[in-house]
Amino acid sequence: MSTARRAPEGLSSDRAAADLDSLLGLHSVKGTHYAQFRGVEQRLTRVIEALDRISRALVQTGEGPETLVLSVVRAVAEHLEAQWVVFALCDGELERTGPRHLMMSGDGTIYAFEGVQAARTPSHLPDEVLNRLNDILRNQTTGLNRPMVDDHHVHVPVQLDGRVVGGLSAWTPAHKFIDSADTVVLRILARQAAVALLNAALLEESRHQLTRAEQAFAKATEHAADLAARNVELERTQRELSAVMRQRLVTEERERIARELHDSVTQSVLSAGVHIEVCRRESDPATAERLETAGRLTRNAVEQLRSVIYALNQAPSVEGLSLEEVLDELCSMHLPDDLATEVRVTGTPRDLSDDLQHAVLRIAGEALFNTAVHADAGRAQVRLDYQADRVVLSVDDDGVGDPAHLRRVLRAAAAGDLAGRHRGLANISARAGDLGGDLRIRRSRLGGIRVVVDLPEHPNAGSSAPRESRTPHDVRRAER
Secondary structure (H helix, E strand, C coil): CCCCCCCCCCCHHHHHHHHHHHCCCCCCCCCHHHHHHHHHHHHHHHHHHHHHHHHHCCCHHHCCCHHHHHHHHHHHHHHHHCCEEEEEECCCCCCCCCCEEEEEECCCEEECCCCCCCCCCCCCCCCHHHHHHHHHHCCCCCCCCCCCCCCCCCEEEEEEEEEEEEEEEEECCCCCCCHHHHHHHHHHHHHHHHHHHHHHHHHHHHHHHHHHHHHHHHHHHHHHHHHHHHHHHHHHHEEEEEEHHHHHHHHHHHHHHHHHHHHHHHHHHHHHHHHHHHHHHHHCHHHHHHHHHHHHHHHHHHHHHHHHHCCCCCCCCCCCCCCHHHHHHHHCCCCCCCCCEEEEEEECCCCCHHHHHHHHHHHHHHHHHHHHHHCCCCEEEEEEEECCCCCCEEECCCCCCCCHHHHHHHHHHHHCCCCCCCCHHHHHHHHHHCCCCEEEEECCCCEEEEEEEECCCCCCCCCCCCCCCCCCHHHHHCCC
C-alpha cells in the first residue's frame, strides 16, 4: 500500500510539505517554536530526573531518619546544582527524632553542629545559610511558613498536621535559575522528610514505651523473685519457730511431770517410808523384819523416782520433728511404764499455726497425764485427724474411768469447787474454747474414756465473733 498522500486540490505538493514541517516544528517559519520545544524537552528531562531522585530518597526511609534526610538533601543539591542546602527542625518539634539539622555545600560535604554521624562540624558558613539555620531552629518562621522563590534561592516549609515544624532551603550559582517545577520537587522532598521523621519519632516513642514496659516487667519480676525469696525465708523462719515452740512445749511437759512426781508421788512415798520406820521400831521382831523389807523397797522407789525426775529434767531436742513425732515423744514421758501408747494420724498432714500446735500438744499432754495417773489403764491411743478446715484430737484409754463422773468433775472444776484438784479437764476445755473449739467426753471403744477436742483451723472465719466452746452442761446433754 502506498503511503504517499495527495495534496489537497488547489495546493501544490511543495506547499503541503511546508505546512507539515511547520506543524512538526522542524522547519518552522517562526524562529521561537524550536527554542520553546527544546525548553519543554529540557524541563521534562529535569522533572524525570527529579522524580528519579525523589524515588531514590523515598527508598531510604527504611534505613532510618538520618539516611533519609541525607538522601533528601543530596537530591535537592543534585537537582538544583546547589551551592548550599539547609535542612532544619524547629525547637520543640519532633523532639524524639533526628537529625535536627544538617547542611550540604556545593562539593557534597555534610555539616552539622550535632547529632549526625556522617557530618563535620562547620567552621564557617555563609551569613545567609547561618541566619536561615538559626531562624528555623529558633522557630522564628513567621516569614518562612510558605514557599519563597527567586532566581537563585528557594525555601519551602516542612509542615506536619498543618503546622510548620522545620524548613528546607537551597541556594544556586549564578548560571542556575529556579522555576516553579523546582519548588514542587522541594515540596515533595520536604513532605517525605516530615513523614519519615514523624515515623521515626513514633518508632522511638514505641521503643521507649517498650523499654519502659521491659523495665517494669523486669522490676515486677525482680519484685516477685524478692517476694518469693522472702516467702521462702518466712516459711523457714516459721518452721524454726514451730520447732522451737514444740521443743518448749515438750520441755514444759517434762518439767510439769517431774514436778508432779516430786511434789506428790515422791513425798507420799517418803511419808510412807517414815511411817514404816516408826512402826518397825514398835513391832515384834517378825513384823519388824517385814517392815524393814517394806522400808527398803520404799527407799528404792524413792531413788527410782529421783532418777526419773532427773531424766525428765534433761530435756531432749525435738528440733526437726513433726507434730506426730512430738506426740510420740509426749507419750513416752508418761508413767507407768506398762501403759502402752499409740499415735495415729489421719487425713493429709499440713503445717498448723503456732497457736493450734500449742493447743494440740498441751491438750494431748493433759489428757495423757490424766490417763497415766487416774485411769488405771494399760493402753492409750492418741489420734490426730486433719480435716478440711479443722483438726480433731482424741485420746482413748481402756481404763476404769466413767464419762458421766468426769463430766461432773468438769462442771465442778469450771465452777471452782475442787480447790485446785482435777484441773486437767478444765484446762483442756479452756484451751479448746480459746480457739473456738469444743470438748466432748464419752465412752471409748477401748472400754475407758474418750476425750475429743474439735479445733477449727481459722476460729473467726465467716464470723466477726469468736466461737464459744460448749459448756459442761452442753457436753453432757450432747452425750446422752
